[in-house]
Amino acid sequence: MLSRVADSLYWLGRNVERAESVARILDVNYTRAMDLYSQRDGRSEALWRSVMQCAGFRSQYKTASNGKAASDVFGYCAFDESNSTSIVSAIRIARTNALSIRAELTTEVWEVVNVLYLYVLDQNLASVLREGPSRFLRRVRDTMQAFAGTSDATMTHGDGWSFLQVGRFLERAYMTARSLEAVDVEHEPWHESQRLLEMCHASVPFAQSSHRAPDARDALEFIVRSQDCPRSLRFCTREIDLAMHRISRSAEGTFANDAERRLGRLRAIFDYTPIDEILASGVPQFATQLVREYEALSSDVQAAYLPRLPVTA
């Protein structure tokens, strides 16, 4: 398939997943902030700072006073066009990528993206906050899940599909690693583990598999090493690896490029390393290392298949 098309499918996958993740993270934190933290004490600001960190903005945000943190962070993460990873930006980028490969997409898949794009164009921060952000965030998440279902059911599962999967699961693993980086399980083991599970859509699956209230170590193990939870690092990394091997047609357990080599190493960590050993050096340190690994992995994928193309005027 065309390198340019592969590139667009990869970024389409990443940005669709990005919009869904940011929507979920905002929703979880917005609702948690309402009952758990008083608007006036410092914990609320700390919560929103960690949301900023999750979404990938470490330094820019200065703590707002007077309980404005919620709407500031929400505005920045959902609607700010100057922030290339806000929900609106992610949807716009996804739509531009979809448009540039319109001929490769089924009508159904294109419409899912286009309809959401037209919807968010119509929304603004003030009105969304006035009615409560849940409906807006729900619409974004629903649509992005419809994207997953529609693309699965209507696209042929060839190389194009695999590039879409690489983008989706790489972004998902990346966001899980960022969530892991942002929580503070050391000081607030119960609340922060619960928040982590919710941000990864894993609180019920965790409860079902462990049959008890979350203990920080178990929750971390679940998010890192669960075989079946579709947002665990192990699961996502395996999906990226399988998609990459489908594209390169090399055998599992071997590698045809740097991306596959890095994936093999990551999989070994998740598959074989005991959780206590993984966490021995500290959760934030481990998480930061993973964030870097996935950033490097993205470069490896592009180096293998997506040669830099001259930009058209």
Add this chain to the structure above:
Amino acid sequence: MLDIQPATAALRHYDELYEAGGLPRPHYAPLAATLDWIGRDEIMARVQAINTALLLRGVTFTVYADSAGTERVFPFDVIPRIITPDEWGRLERGIRQRVRALNAFLHDVYHSERILREGHIPRELVYSSKNYNREMIDVDVPRDVYIHVSGIDLIRDERGEFLVLEDNCRTPSGISYVLENRDVLKRGLPDLFRDYAVCPVDDYPARLLDVLRYVAPTGSAQPNVVLLTPGIYNSAYFEHTLLARRMGVELVEPRDLIVVENIVYVKTTQGLERVDVIYRRIDDDYLDPLYFNPDSTLGVTGLMNAYRAGNVALANAIGSGVADDKAIYRFVPEMIRFYLDEEPILRNVPTFDCTDPAQLQHVLANLDQLVVKNTNASGGYGMLMGPYATAEERERYAETVAACPRDFIAQPVVQLSSSPTLVDGRMVARRVDLRPFALFGRSIEVPPAALTRVALRDGSLVVNSSQGGGSKDTWVLQA
């Protein structure tokens, strides 16, 4: 529902719906009855649903004059335009004849120049055409086909006769609206089709692909066909995606192609892959910066050499624009007589030649009754509708024409025929034209997939989408 008044005699134009006596023409009568039966409110509700569907599908075009390429839905009028089998039969024969002559003309001007040597068309007119391309002299194009796809614009005069308004021999667009209009109308207002046997349009992409495969350079049993688009900001991008998808060929941008030793390749994740046929939707000027516009960032360097070496086929051929130059237009009937030894089936609109001093005088003295068109423009840009312009506009235009007569032609204002159209919930008469598409491969075919454009503004005679025009589903009835 159909409470519109038959056209008043004062306007003197052909009414597609009503006969002179005020009764619907027989082929429109069942449609009129169905519309009445459905009722105004229901139709308006359906129209809304259809417009939403078009927006979601992204059936849009880009308006250049607007800020940075605004996407707009191409307005769609749900009342179909109906063409009888007899009318279509004549159009089909006339268009086949015309395209055959235009193609022969292109081969001739780039080879022996017989028509110029024998004095039927002035040499300087051809050589001064912006789209005459010296690089094409003595180049043999695959199967001698230059105009693989053409769109012939027709209008009906006051008496109902179809006249050719202009030929489009480069990259005519509009077929995607034909395909989408039919699809949304069948879903949105299925009742309208109840009493009619309408020729299907959906085999157009397959027929186009046949043509493209036919012209592949010999030797490739499974020719690799691609559709070359300038990219997402082009006004017809939606059409490019639709055709590529329906033909099952790759939609490529110039940056996806590379020429190595006169062979064209496309860059894929598995390496370079050879390309045999390019259905290009990019103008000549932007194809190859080595030959044409060196400032173009759009082109594929070396494409012209690969083409001249016969290693790749281009549809349409480079240089075919000289055949649809507005200054050449008035010679098309002559071409038909010269190359085919036949009388033209379809007539031209009378056209004044501004390079002839006597005719130029006449044009300048009668600007208030004429349409003047710039020979280097299209899409309704840069033209003067004499009767509707202000005296000042006419004066300014006259100066431009006098300064460079070669760039202008003038025609009497033809009162386009009108067709019932839904505007703001009311059925009103609006002017229409017709663009059938001809495909030239093994033979010349005119699929029954024609675009009807409609001037949505009251009294307007300009149907171009860039000037507030819309479109209608066009029904060619089965014989």
